[in-house]
Amino acid sequence: MSTSGVLVHKFTVPNANLNPIPLGITEGADETMWFTEDDANQVASITAAGKVTVYPLPSAASGPQSIVYGPDGNLWFTENTGVASIDPSTAKITVYRAHTAGPSPVGITVGPGCTSIWFVESSADILGRVSPVPDTMGCKPV
Numbered sequence: 001m002s003t004s005g006v007l008v009h010k011f012t013v014p015n016a017n018l019n020p021i022p023l024g025i026t027e028g029a030d031e032t033m034w035f036t037e038d039d040a041n042q043v044a045s046i047t048a049a050g051k052v053t054v055y056p057l058p059s060a061a062s063g064p065q066s067i068v069y070g071p072d073g074n075l076w077f078t079e080n081t082g083v084a085s086i087d088p089s090t091a092k093i094t095v096y097r098a099h100t101a102g103p104s105p106v107g108i109t110v111g112p113g114c115t116s117i118w119f120v121e122s123s124a125d126i127l128g129r130v131s132p133v134p135d136t137m138g139c140k141p142v
Contacts, residue, residue, distance in 0.1 A: 011050050015040055024067040024077065024108075028088060029137075034075045036064035043067065043077055043086060055091055057084070066107050071114040071139035076130075078105040083119050083130060100124040114139030 002008050013020045020037035028034045034045045037054075041062050044054045057064065062079040070076045074085040082098035083105060098105060098121055105128065107120040116131035 009050065011046060011052070013037065013044070014052050014054060018042075023065045026067045026069050026075070028069050028075055029073065032088075034067055034069070034088075036067050036077055038063050038065060043075065045088070055086055055093070058093060059095065063104075066105075066119075068108050068110060068117070070117060070133055071110055071135040071137055072133050073137045076108055076117045078108050078119055080104060083108060083117065083128070085117075096130050098124075098128055100126060110139065 013022055018040035020040040023036045023038050025033060025035040028045065031048055032045050034043060036043050042054050042056045043064055044052055046052045057079065064077045064079045067075055067077040070085065074087050076083060076085045082096050084093055084095045086093050100121055102123055104121065104123045105119045106122050109118050111118045111129065114135040116129050116133055119128045121128055
């Protein structure tokens with residue numbers, strides 16, 4: 001969409017048979033956009049040219065929702081048991097389990113000083129943090 005509100009391009013999410021339900025979206029490196037697909041249990045990236053790459057998650061029914069580009073160059077996302085990160089160059093996924101039962105985290109962001117990832121465990125009324133996260137991408141603290 002242009003800044004004036006005109007629809008420039010419309011892309012179809014692949015694997016419609018999986019009922020992907022795209023939720024969170026964030027910009028990664030090189031103008032690539034990353035998004036979560038809740039019911040399809042995967043995260044995906046899309047280039048400006050419309051090339052989509054899908055990354056299935058290792059845990060059944062992960063339910064990825066929110067996603068953010070981290071100061072370490074990884075994409076961090078919430079999933080049913082905590083948060084996870086995916087390295088865009090290797091597709092390696094690392095899961096960080098929350099300390100509460102049934103956390104269902106939803107919101108995620110880069111923390112102050114660009115050295116942590118914060119998330120919300122909505123069902124437990126808790127804020128969580130993954131720290132330290134190295135700032136290898138030159139993150140600019142807000």
